[in-house]
Amino acid sequence: MHKTHNELQEVKPGIYDNTEIYNIPKFIPELERPHPSVITEHRAEIERFARHIHDHVVGKLLVLFARVLELPDEAYFLHRHRYDARSDCHLRYMKYHHRTPQQNQALDNVWVKGHTDFGSLTLLFRQPVAALQVRGPDGESWRWVRPHPGSITVNIADSLEFLTNGFLKSSIHRVVAPPPDQAGVDRLGVLYFVRPEDSLELRPVADSAVLARLGYDQTTDGAAVGITAGEWVKARVAKGVAKQKPRSEVAEQDIIGGKSAKYYD
Amino acid sequence: MRNSVDWAELATLDLSQFDQPGGKEKLAKQLAEAIEKIGMT
Numbered sequence: 001m002h003k004t005h006n007e008l009q010e011v012k013p014g015i016y017d018n019t020e021i022y023n024i025p026k027f028i029p030e031l032e033r034p035h036p037s038v039i040t041e042h043r044a045e046i047e048r049f050a051r052h053i054h055d056h057v058v059g060k061l062l063v064l065f066a067r068v069l070e071l072p073d074e075a076y077f078l079h080r081h082r083y084d085a086r087s088d089c090h091l092r093y094m095k096y097h098h099r100t101p102q103q104n105q106a107l108d109n110v111w112v113k114g115h116t117d118f119g120s121l122t123l124l125f126r127q128p129v130a131a132l133q134v135r136g137p138d139g140e141s142w143r144w145v146r147p148h149p150g151s152i153t154v155n156i157a158d159s160l161e162f163l164t165n166g167f168l169k170s171s172i173h174r175v176v177a178p179p180p181d182q183a184g185v186d187r188l189g190v191l192y193f194v195r196p197e198d199s200l201e202l203r204p205v206a207d208s209a210v211l212a213r214l215g216y217d218q219t220t221d222g223a224a225v226g227i228t229a230g231e232w233v234k235a236r237v238a239k240g241v242a243k244q245k246p247r248s249e250v251a252e253q254d255i256i257g258g259k260s261a262k263y264y265d
Numbered sequence: 266m267r268n269s270v271d272w273a274e275l276a277t278l279d280l281s282q283f284d285q286p287g288g289k290e291k292l293a294k295q296l297a298e299a300i301e302k303i304g305m306t
Contacts, residue, residue: 056280060280061280063283063289064278064283064292064293064296067289067293134275136271137274137303143271143272144272145273145275146272167300168300
């Protein structure tokens with residue numbers, strides 16, 4: 001799915017959506033679909049990049065998380081995020097067009113309201129433009145996420161929080177207008193959304209010495225048991241991401257199975 | 266909006282260490298400490 005600059009939605013009266021996005025699912029037979037020629041002409045390179053990131057970056061991170069949890073099998077998460085299995089992992093190519101000072105003021109400088117992502121991990125490949133913020137440890141303030149040269153910005157998302165019963169916390173983040181010295185710049189980004197295999201049940205992992213030790217091994221919320229990764233992603237996509245809802249401290253949406261998604265100012 | 270920015274405190278992992286002897290252990294320890302200390306990632 002994609003949207004171009006010509007298909008803008010009105011975010012607030014007179015203020016239009018300023019992002020162009022194009023999503024590319026995994027290059028596996030079940031998920032084959034037509035793409036515009038600019039994609040098909042570069043398909044080999046894009047696929048090579050996508051598989052490399054999945055196997056050599058995401059794969060390593062998933063092993064590290066399994067080790068952090070002291071799971072008996074360090075490949076536990078790896079085997080539930082196989083590239084060739086059906087999942088909603090996808091690349092997203094993005095362009096945020098810059099806004100005028102007047103538009104930014106009308107939006108309180110917030111382009112995408114605070115939220116968590118649906119899957120396991122989100123990888124962000126970015127230009128050195130400051131626009132991403134995460135919630136501070138105090139649970140109230142917002143801090144900028146620094147774009148280090150040659151680095152990938154990674155955040156933990158909902159599914160890993162479900163799988164670890166809250167030990168790993170889904171990162172609350174938002175997109176704001178860049179600081180004044182970068183305010184005139186269009187920002188390009190590539191994201192890789194990592195989701196577990198569709199069939200994986202989002203229940204806390206068993207056999208984690210760390211979860212047991214810290215008391216995270218009891219399922220506190222029975223409603224989450226039995227929802228698969230595929231169902232969670234579908235349900236959250238159906239509800240959409242709240243871009244510019246009326247101002248409220250925390251807005252909450254019921255998603256599925258007693259779990260809800262929150263949006264943060 | 267300020268020109269001096271408040272940067273978030275986040276963990277930086279050098280994944281090139283992963284395949285080196287003891288690399289996985291070292292990175293996992295670094296990640297575990299970040300999770301504990303920062304409280305969020």
